[in-house]
Amino acid sequence: MADEPQNLGPIHHSTVPVVAPGLTFASVTDKISSIVLKRKTPLWWFLGFAISFILFQLLLLTITKLLFEGIGLWGVNVPVAWGMDILNFVWWIGIGHAGTLISAILLLLRQKWRTSINRFAEAMTLFAVAQAGMYPIMHLGRPWLAYWLFPYPNTMGIWPQFRSPLMWDVFAVSTYATVSAMFWFVGLIPDFATLRDRARSKPFQLLYGLLAMGWRGSARHWHRYEMAYLLLAGLATPLVLSVHTIVSFDFAVGIIPGWHATIFPPYFVAGAIYAGFAMVLLLTIPLRKLYGLENFITMRHMHNMAKVMLATGLIVGYGYVMEAFFGWYSGNHYERFMIWNRMHGPYSGYYWALILCNIITPQFLWIKRLRSNLLILWLISLVVSIGMWLERFVIVVTSLHRDFLPSSWGMYQPSTWDWTMFIGTIGFFFTLLFLFIRFLPMISIFEMRTILPEAEVEE
C-alpha cells in the first residue's frame, strides 16, 4: 500500500516489524496522547459521532415503544419465538470475543503484535457486550424485572432454576462484561497517569488524575501490576471460551433439530473469533488511516489478523460441513429434514448467502496480494460480518420455523422495529466507540513502550 513507510521494504510477514523503526518512548507517548489531548478534534469525528448518535436515538425510541407495547412489536411469534433479538445477541457477543482473544490469549502466547491493537479491541468488546446484553433483557417481556434473574433473597421465597442454560447465560455474560471491564480499566491505569501528566487543562488533569488513582510507575507497583495483568489474562482466556460455549448451550441443550448438536461449542467459539476479527479489521483499517497510525498498526497486524480470520473461517466452514454430515449420518428423519430445509426451504437464500460470505469469500485471504490490499481486506471483513449475522439467522430461524409437527410450522419476518432496534444498537456501539477514541488512548501507550528497541535492558 502507498500509505506504508518507505523504509519497510517489501511487505512480508516476517520482515515487517511490529512497530515502525525510529519510534522512541517520547514519540510514542506524544503521538498517542496528542490524539486525546492536543489535536483538534477532526471534522469527521463530529460527523461520525453525530450519525451514530442519531442512530442511537432509534434504539431509545424502539425500547420506549417496546416497554409500552411488549415484544409483539417485534416479528417474533410461535413457532419462531427467538428471532432477531437472540440472533443479534449472539452476533454482538461474538464480536466481543476477538477483543478478549487479542488482549488475553495473545498475551499468554507472547504475541508482541497484539500490543498496538489490544486496547482498541478490548473497548470494542465492552461496547459489543453492552449491545448484546440489551437484547435478552428486552426480550424478557417485562424488562423492568430483569433483576429476578439474579439469585437474591426475595419476599416471594423463590430461587432461580440453575439447571437452565438461560441462567448459565446470565452468569456467563455478566461475568464476561465485568471481567472485560476490569481488564480494560487495569490496562488503562498507567495510561491515565500518562495523560494526567500531559494534560494542560485543569478539568482533564483532574479527570485523568482521579482515574489514574495516583499511579507513579513505581517498580514495586509495576511488579504486582504485571502479575495481576497476567493472572487476569489467564482468567479471561478460559472465560471467553466458556462464554460462547454457554451461549451455544442455549441452543445445544434444546432438542430442536439443528440446535441439538455436540459440535456447537467449538463451532460457536470459532465463529465468535471469526466475526470479532472481522470487526476489528473493519474498524482499525479506517481509524489507522484517519489518525495516521501506520507506524503503530503496521501491515504485520493486518496480515496476522487476516490469517486468524482465515483460520477461524475454515473452522467455521468445517462446522457447516459437519452440521450437514451429522444431519445426514444421524439417520434421523427430522435432522435430515432440517438440513434439507436449510438448503432448499423458504430460507435457502439465507443459507447459500451464508456459504458465500463465510466460506467462499475468506478464501481470497490465501493470496498475499489481496491480503495486502487494505480495501479488499476491509471489504472481506464486511462480508464476513454480514455472513456471521446470516449464520445466526440460519441457526435461530430455520431450526425453529419447521420443527417436528408440520401443523406447528410457521414463517418469521423481522418487523420494522426489529430493524430499528438492530440499527439502533449499531448506532449505540459507534457512539461509544467515537467517545472512546476521543477521550481515551486507543493504543496502550505503556505497552507500546515495552516493545520499542530502546526498552531493552543491556546488562
Added chain:
Amino acid sequence: MSDEKRESFSETEPHEADDLHLSVSRRRRVAPTLYGIMGEFNNPSDLVAAARRTYEAGYRRINGYSPYPIEELSEAIGFTRTSLPLIVLIGGIIGGLGGFFMQYWMEVIAYPLNVGGKPYNSWPAFIPITFECTVLVAAFAAVLGMLVLNKLPQPYHPVFNAPNFALATRDRFFLVIEANDPRFNHDETTQFLNTVGARNVSDVEI
C-alpha cells in the same frame, strides 16, 4: 529534554545569620522532612545498573520509577515476591465453592423443584455457573488485590514533588533512596547517587 523546563527545586531553607534567636526561629516555618533522594536516568539500562549497585551498596529501602514495567528493575531493587497469586488462588477457591454451594443450597435445600425428573443435586448442570463464579471472584481478587497491595488509590505521594517527575510517565527513569533506609545519610547518599550515574540528584520532601 530541554523543552521540559520546570521551576527549579529549592532544597534548603535560607539560613539567616540571626537564625539562633528564638523569635526568628519561631517565625520560620517547620523544615519539611525528607522522603528520600532521587536521581534521574535517561534509559532503562542505566537505571537498572544503578539500582543493582545501590542494592549492592547495602541500601534496601530503594525504589525505581519507570514509564513501563521493567522486570530487571524489580529484581535489582530486591523486590521479586508478591502474594498476589495466592490472593487470586484464594479468591478463585472462594468463588468456586461459593458458586457451587449457592446453587446447591438453593436447588436442594431452600427451594427444591422437580425439573424434568432431574435430581435436586444435578451437579453437572451447576458446573457452568460454578466456573463463572470462580473466574469472577478470582478476577476481583486480582484487581483489588493489586490495588490494595500497591496502596492505590493514593492521590498524593512525595515523589510527585520531584523535579521532572511528570516525565516518569513518558521517557525518564528515576531511582530513589528513601530517608528511612538504615544506611541513609543525606550527603553520602547524594554523593553515592552521583557516582552511579544519576543526573539531577535532588531531595524529595514529604
